[in-house]
Amino acid sequence: MSRFAPSVLRTLLDEHPSFLTDAPDLAAISHDELIELYDCLYPLVEQQMWAVPSPDFEAWLAAYQSLFREQQSLIEQAGQEFQHHFLIGIPVADRPAHVRACLESIDQQCRLYGYGGRDADGRTARVTVVVAEDSREPKHVEAHRALVEEYRGRGLQVVHFDLPEQYHLLQAIPEAERRQVERLLTTQPAEHFYQKGQAANRNLCYLKLRQLTQDRSRSLYYLVDSDQSFLINRQTDSGEQQVAALNYFYYIDRIFRSADVRMLTGKLAGDPPVSPAVMAANFLDDVAAFLGQIAARDPHGACSFHAAAVPLPADAAYHDMAKLFGFDAQADHYDYRCPLTGAHDHTACLERFTDRLHAFFYGEHLTRKTGFHYTGSFMELSPARTIYPGNYLVDFDGLKYIIPFGHLRLRMSGPTAGRLIQAEIGARFASINLPMLHGRTATADMQTEFRPGVERQSDAAIDISDEFERQFFGDLMLFSVVAWLKENDLPGLSDGARLQPVVNRVEADLLELYAAKHHAVNARIAELERWLEAAPPAWKGSLALDKLAVFLRNMQSNFGDASPAWQQIQSPSHRDSRKRQIVDALMNYRAERAAWDALITR
Numbered sequence: 001m002s003r004f005a006p007s008v009l010r011t012l013l014d015e016h017p018s019f020l021t022d023a024p025d026l027a028a029i030s031h032d033e034l035i036e037l038y039d040c041l042y043p044l045v046e047q048q049m050w051a052v053p054s055p056d057f058e059a060w061l062a063a064y065q066s067l068f069r070e071q072q073s074l075i076e077q078a079g080q081e082f083q084h085h086f087l088i089g090i091p092v093a094d095r096p097a098h099v100r101a102c103l104e105s106i107d108q109q110c111r112l113y114g115y116g117g118r119d120a121d122g123r124t125a126r127v128t129v130v131v132a133e134d135s136r137e138p139k140h141v142e143a144h145r146a147l148v149e150e151y152r153g154r155g156l157q158v159v160h161f162d163l164p165e166q167y168h169l170l171q172a173i174p175e176a177e178r179r180q181v182e183r184l185l186t187t188q189p190a191e192h193f194y195q196k197g198q199a200a201n202r203n204l205c206y207l208k209l210r211q212l213t214q215d216r217s218r219s220l221y222y223l224v225d226s227d228q229s230f231l232i233n234r235q236t237d238s239g240e241q242q243v244a245a246l247n248y249f250y251y252i253d254r255i256f257r258s259a260d261v262r263m264l265t266g267k268l269a270g271d272p273p274v275s276p277a278v279m280a281a282n283f284l285d286d287v288a289a290f291l292g293q294i295a296a297r298d299p300h301g302a303c304s305f306h307a308a309a310v311p312l313p314a315d316a317a318y319h320d321m322a323k324l325f326g327f328d329a330q331a332d333h334y335d336y337r338c339p340l341t342g343a344h345d346h347t348a349c350l351e352r353f354t355d356r357l358h359a360f361f362y363g364e365h366l367t368r369k370t371g372f373h374y375t376g377s378f379m380e381l382s383p384a385r386t387i388y389p390g391n392y393l394v395d396f397d398g399l400k401y402i403i404p405f406g407h408l409r410l411r412m413s414g415p416t417a418g419r420l421i422q423a424e425i426g427a428r429f430a431s432i433n434l435p436m437l438h439g440r441t442a443t444a445d446m447q448t449e450f451r452p453g454v455e456r457q458s459d460a461a462i463d464i465s466d467e468f469e470r471q472f473f474g475d476l477m478l479f480s481v482v483a484w485l486k487e488n489d490l491p492g493l494s495d496g497a498r499l500q501p502v503v504n505r506v507e508a509d510l511l512e513l514y515a516a517k518h519h520a521v522n523a524r525i526a527e528l529e530r531w532l533e534a535a536p537p538a539w540k541g542s543l544a545l546d547k548l549a550v551f552l553r554n555m556q557s558n559f560g561d562a563s564p565a566w567q568q569i570q571s572p573s574h575r576d577s578r579k580r581q582i583v584d585a586l587m588n589y590r591a592e593r594a595a596w597d598a599l600i601t602r
Contacts, residue, residue, distance in 0.1 A: 006034065008070045012041065012063060019044050031078040038071040039254075043377055049245070050374035057234070061245055065112045068247055072114040083116055084220045084253045085126045087212055089205040092226040093134040093195050093452075096143035097442035103129065103151045103158065105229035105437075108244045110156065115249035122155050127249065128212060129158040132205035133166070136194040161208045163193050169207050173599065180595035183407040183585075195452070198225075198389065199406030199413055206399055206600060216396040220256060224436065225390030231437040232372035233269050235312055239339060240371075248434050251378045252393060255432065258379075262428040263401055263421060265384050265392040268438040269372045272318035272365050273388065275411055277468040278475075279368075280559055281320045281517050282330070283360055284524035286367040289333040291531055291548075294350055299538045303349045305338040312371025320517050324479070325415075334367040350539070354547035361462040361554065362454060363440035375433050384431040385422045387414040391436045400597045401425070405477070405585045409452075411467070412474030419481045420589065423490045462554045468565030472514060473578045480506045480582065496587045503579055514569065521559045528552055 006026055013023050019041060026034065045067065049060040075083070088106065092099050106129060109115070116126025131148055135141045141162065148160040167190050170178070178185075186193075186200040196204075202223060213219050230248055234241045255261060272279060290305075297304065316322040317330045338349045356366055389403060401424075403417040421429050455463040480503045484493065493499060529552055535545055557563060568574045 006070060006074070008063070008066045009034075009038065009041070012045075012067065031074065035071060035074055035078070035080075038067060038074075041067065046374070046378075061243070064245075068250060069112075069114040072117055076117045081218075082257065083126055084218050084256060085116070085128070085215065086220050086222050086249055086252075087209045088127065088129045088222040088224060089132055089202065089209055090129065090224055090226050091132045091134060091198055091201040091205055092144060093201070094137050094140040095135075095226045095442070096140055096147065098226040098439075099131065099144055099147050101229050101439070101442060102224065102226050103131075103147060103156070105231050105244065107151055107154055107156050109230045109248065112244055113247045113250065115247070115253070118155065124155060124157050127157060129156060130161050130205060130208050130212070131158065132161045132201055132208065133163055134194055134196055134201040159208075159212070161205065166204050166208075167193050169211075170204065177595065177599055181592060181599060183588075184402060184404060184592055184596055186406075197406050197409055197452070199403050202389070203402050203406065206402065210399065210600060213396065219396055220252065220393050221395075221399060222252075222393045223389065223391075225438075227440060227442070228268065228390045228436040228438050232435060233312075233369070233437055235371055238341075239306075239337070240312075240369075242437060246378070246434055251432070251434060255379060255381065256393075256395060259381060259430070260428060261381070261395075261430050262398040262425055263384075263387075263392065263394045264381075264430055264432055265386070265388050265418075266432050266434040266436065267315070267370075268388060268391060269370050269435040270438040271363060271369060271440040273390070273438060274319055274363075275467050275471045276360055276363060276464060277471040277565070278320050278517075279318050279360070279365060280521045280555070281524065282318065282333075282368065283365060284521060284528065284555070285333045286336065287357070288524060288528055288531070290336040290353065290367075291528070293335075294346055295531075295536050295539070297346045299347045299350075300345050303338050303340065303344050303346055305336055305349055307335055307337060313368045315370065317370070318365050318368040321513060324513075336367050347542070347544075350542070350544045354544040354551070357547060357551040358462060358554070359441050360551075361464050361558070370435075372435060373433075378432065378434060381430040381432055383422075383427060384418065384429045385415075386418040387421070389414040390438065391434075397601065399600045400593070401429075402593075402596060404589060404592065408473075408477075408581055408585055409470060410474035410477055411471045412478040416474070416478045416481055419478070419485060420490065423485050461557065463564075464558050465564040465568075468558065468563075469568050472510070472565075472569050473582065476503065476507055476510055476578070477582045477586070479510065481586070484586075491590060493586050493589055494591075496583055499583055499586060500579075503583060507575065507579065511569075518559065518566065521555075522561070525552060525555050525559070 010026060013020060045060060045064050049057055049064060090099070090102055106127070110124050110127055116124060119125045131144055133141060133144060135144065145160050148158050151158050170185060184203050186196045188196055209221050231242045231244055232246055234243050234245065252264065255264065313330070313334055316325060316327040317334065319325070322330065336353060338352065340348060340352055353366065356364070387403060394401060401421045403413050405413060405416070452467070454467055457463070483502050483506050484499065532545060532548060532552065539545055558565070560566070
């Protein structure tokens, strides 16, 4: 075997001798020692990349990526077989634009960092992607299939797990076993085998990932959502920059080789991972603050809403009930950051702001996106309690730890499953600072993007009542589990007589909390309606104020006293029905898990 020439590494050490004051002779050390030397250097380069300010970020990033590619070449030349094979599952329903962005980011990861190398046919040797179809519209199924073929042509190993194959794989399970796990998968018939829900589709994807597994001891299963990308958002003087600055596969591979971890999860940057149902109060606070600020400005004056130096909000700043999850209180409001570039005035700024207001109902938050924050070593783990359904990994044995209760179609399934899994495996469920970029919207009009629980009518009305209802009862299920585990063990969930009073107590607390937020939201809506009626003369008659009026009507219809979701939450009979479902699901959790465990790991 010829001697490897580490030109990128040598150049880095020559230009920055302080990195290693006692640098070894690169020509004299072994391949294994040389591989470890790269591992030692990455944290030092990262500190330079993420220094604040970092005028040389792009140069450091280019060197960083080159180092990884060079190390990978060394690994391949040495014939090392220690790297894990990543099988990435992407459940998707009617979202071609999102799928393209997600696949593009994976392809970039493989090209920029080179993890796992390429096989003899030029395909990614240790990264395989499964696009798990759940679309209702045939045109979207075909668009997803075409994207799979496009990225296969680029060398990315990617498979389209279509609806007929899913149904066949489900039916291949012996009937007696299938009946035991049907609530974890689905009971939908072949002619209606679409939009089964994220949990059911993800669990079906597990079956396909298991089928593709070649070496159980060297396989990791990475579950991501189609509206997420292997990117982070970096704040610059000119605004946010989306960049492939994290080598996800490298660090996760090392963690699973060096730590006793069964499940790993990472947070999200960018758009909030929660429903607008629990963001309305703080969003309206920010809307009111911005309108108050811009009303005092000259409509034709140069835009003054480009405060790029102000840090992006911290964790959970978007959540009206962040304290429930242990986060500190946030600022009274966050300022709007105008994304327009080039010369423009306040009129253009206001038009852009009001043009995006309706995106709030799809989960976008104009003022409280989460930014990436470098906190040190990407090898550092912390205890986890929440599964982020669009960013988590398991090893083969970890395929047991699914996100259950898909038949209920409730939100907060990830946090609920996380509490149950934490109670079962403790520290082997861990979190890492490798967030993915979350983008709720991929097209300007959002007309082609499916979002369960959100309906848009032709008259610009948007109805999120279904999502709102699923949010309240998802919270009820989550915090019932939290309350139960504070005083009881996991197996005890099967005792419905003891569980029911816990659910009832949590229900009473949530009703009080939701009522307070309901009052705050409606008070702010009324305040904004008064602002609109008395808007400054300079803004009267503008298209922007027309859009603001439509937004407020949608807020009133979704959050007012007469809104369908609020009526359901206030209905004792509806709550009783949902509580019966929740208690039944929790009581049967262990039995369904036992059946699933036997199925998935045999």
